[in-house]
Amino acid sequence: MNNKLVAIIVVAILVVAGGAIAVIYSNNSGTDNKPSVASDIRLVVYGNANGDDYLDNNDLTYLQNVLDGKNEENKFCDTNCDGKTNQEDVEYLKAILAGTASEIYYENLNGNIASVRQPVNTIGADYWPIMYGIMAIGATDILTWTDSGIYNSLSTNDIYRGLDTSNIRNFGSGFHEGYDFETIMSTNLDAIVCGSEDIYFVGIEDKFSDESKIDMIRLPFWEGGDVSSAVITLAYLLGNSEYIENAHKFIEFQDRIQKIIDDGLSNVDKKETVLVTYLGSSTESSLEVEVECRGSGSYECSIIAGMNNLASYLNQEGKLSSDTMYYNTDQEYIIGKNPDWVIILGSGSGLFPNEDKLKTSYDVGAKYLVTTSAAKNNQIAVSGSGITSGTMQMNTALYLACTVYADAFENVDADAFLQEYIDNFTSVNNGLSSTDSDYLKADSTGFIYIPSKV
Structure with a gap:
């Protein structure tokens, strides 16, 4: 580091x-x-x-x-x-x-040499971790288009509160090959910030011509979990001194949390085992389970928190594709592995003003896992799917470390670091003082739901 x-x-x-x-x-x-x-x-x-x-x-x-x-x-x-x-x-x-x-070259998420033509006056964003990264460096002033997932949540997700969204339009889906090429080209964007070429806008670079193209900025905002690299690289590719200064503040913030985690873990003798899961549909007797593997960001979050992830044998090469980053199975897999902890990724992303949504995901999943050590010891945790990867990953890892290894982190205030993130790297509390009724306080967000902590 x-x-x-x-x-x-x-x-x-x-x-x-x-x-x-x-x-x-x-x-x-x-x-x-x-x-x-x-x-x-x-x-x-x-x-x-x-x-x-x-x-x-x-x-x-x-x-x-x-x-x-x-x-x-x-x-x-x-x-x-x-x-x-x-x-x-x-x-x-x-x-x-x-x-x-005329252009700046960089190594993209897939390990390929790519370039971004200068200057960059307009950008688009595909998938919410990208949006959070753009917000973190203050580059929303040049953001004019997003995918439908971001666009449809601009008025409902609290993390976008205080953000001027009046000039943002919707280009539809960028997932796999589900994008409309003509719509994308009609945006006249200088660049679109997105993820891996195996998951987002698959094959789109081959459709561009030298005279008519959009630079696809592919960075690890969640895939691979190298968020600091994504943030600082994007800021320099956009060529704006304010963005660069904000990016340095962000990675300094990340590094401070990482050091606190590392210092605390130096006092931990034995790592707790864990599986991170996303729940699919359920029947009376079975639950569909997606196990988060290496490269998903959520897997990396558990590793940062100092846990022994029992899915480490899956996707050992860290390939960034939907087929390798997620292992689809059922509750029998978790029961058989019997981890000390189970982390369930609840529906939705961003900051939660209350714990209701998280508790619903807990109620759905926990009843199928009653025979596990995690369930018996009240060690099933639920987080929003948007906080174990992306720019909030390090905060989530700190919360997990403080919970799993409470004695080693007894003097660490995870809420204080989340408050710092909210105030400095989102628009949620823009123009508000800490005494205002609308001011979002970290200790009221329901960031992670753990029944033993309620």
Whole structure:
């Protein structure tokens, strides 16, 4: 995990030249460039030569040192993605930093090199974790289209409260091949932020022409669970200093929670076992169960919380497809595995003003699992399906860790961190003070329902 976020000042120098605004981002940490780059790079933009969370002059220095034989070369040194590292990459990185580059290259969710043409003035969003990420960096001012799932919940989901949605329109579904290509093209968007090419807008890149296309920004906002990478990479691809500053605040927030979890888990001797499930339909004798596997985001949430997920043998390669991230079975699978904990993903996503919806999901699922250790020990938890992955994943992991390993986290206030998320990375409490009656308080959201905690 990159620790350079603390005490780093992001300076945005706006240079007006020829009617364009050039944005230069400076990392004034004073840290020398490293001779090599770690493998866990979060900012997966080509030009991030030194592998930190910034695209700045330090990368220019690192890149020049690569050409001089002083630093180790890595794939992100190939700024213009022409297959070789040379002086042209230095010049292209200078253009990116000056805001004059025609496009910015990055590594997308599927591990492919992709690019986003500059400038980006309008974007679309497909699937709610993407929407939450856009909200977290404050980029809703350029959001003009969403999929029908987001669009239909704009007036009903509390997490969108305070958000100006008057200019947002509906382009329909982006799931698999269910999109209408003509409708998508009629949006005239610069880019659509979405997920894996195996699940969202499947095959759409092949339908574009060089003269007429929309850049598909595919980032791990939930698939794979690498949310911080998605947030910081999106901000730089959009080329806006305010978005970038907000993204750095978000990943600093995530890193603080991660450290608290890691510190608490250092005092835990034995990991509790768990299965994370989504409930399908039920009959009098059987319940359809979808077990969340590696890559689903919900699986990763349980791992972050320090739990031993019994589905770890499934999808070991972490392939991002509907067939591999979810294992469809019934309650007998859970009964047979007999985990210490069962986490049920309830219907809906976002923040819940009360626990009614969560309790309904508990009542449906728990009656089929009465013989499990989890049921006998009141260790079946229900969360909204929208909080174990995406930008709220780390908060949920903290709640789980505080509940499962209560002694190790007795001095941690998970509600305080959720309040920080609500206030700083959503529009829910925009323009409200903590004394206003409409102010949403974290301890009143019913974030996770656990009968033993009621």
